[in-house]
Amino acid sequence: MVTKGSCMCSQVGYEFTSEPATTALCHCTDCQKWTGGPYTANVVVPRKNFTVTKGTPKTYDAIGASGKVNKHFFCGNCGSSLYTELEIMPDVACVKSGCLDGGAKDHDIKVEFYTKDRLGYAKEIPGAEQLTHFG
Incomplete structure (x- = not known):
């Protein structure tokens, strides 16, 4: 399986060749700044x-x-915004799902991080693990 993604202008492209290890929303204030939205997917x-x-x-x-x-x-x-590499998670890349080719996929979200920073209108994903912080 190969999944491809790119930026809006197509100057940067990437791919990954495995199923995701997990899917996550992060509500931390850094991710809010990073996306200009309520969380990163x-x-x-x-x-x-x-x-x-x-x-x-x-x-x-x-x-x-x-x-x-x-x-x-x-x-x-x-x-x-394409992806992040977290020193605390050295073996994975956190790919921003909105940059996947063909648009964001309707992934089954497994975990939500920094729920303490979640905005009131961004409701909890049923069935996803809820963590007030990361780690």
Whole structure:
């Protein structure tokens, strides 16, 4: 199985060759800033199965609540948020599902992180594990 994604202007492309390890929403205030929305929607995949296939994304390092680096990858041209690599989770990439080719998929969300920061109108996903923070 190969899943592909790209930024809005198509200058950066990527693919992964495995099923997601999990799917997650993150409601933390950093993710709210990162997306300009109430949360990030993530397809979490093993880094060993994730490859940038076109272009070179820019990066921004933020320090998470853990004190460890959250490296954000984005297109330097159109600004699309592509994926994150969290020092606290060294074996996976958190792919932003809105950049999957063909549009965001209606994934069965397995976990919601930082529910303490969830906005009132963003309701709990039934059946998803609810965590007030990460880790």
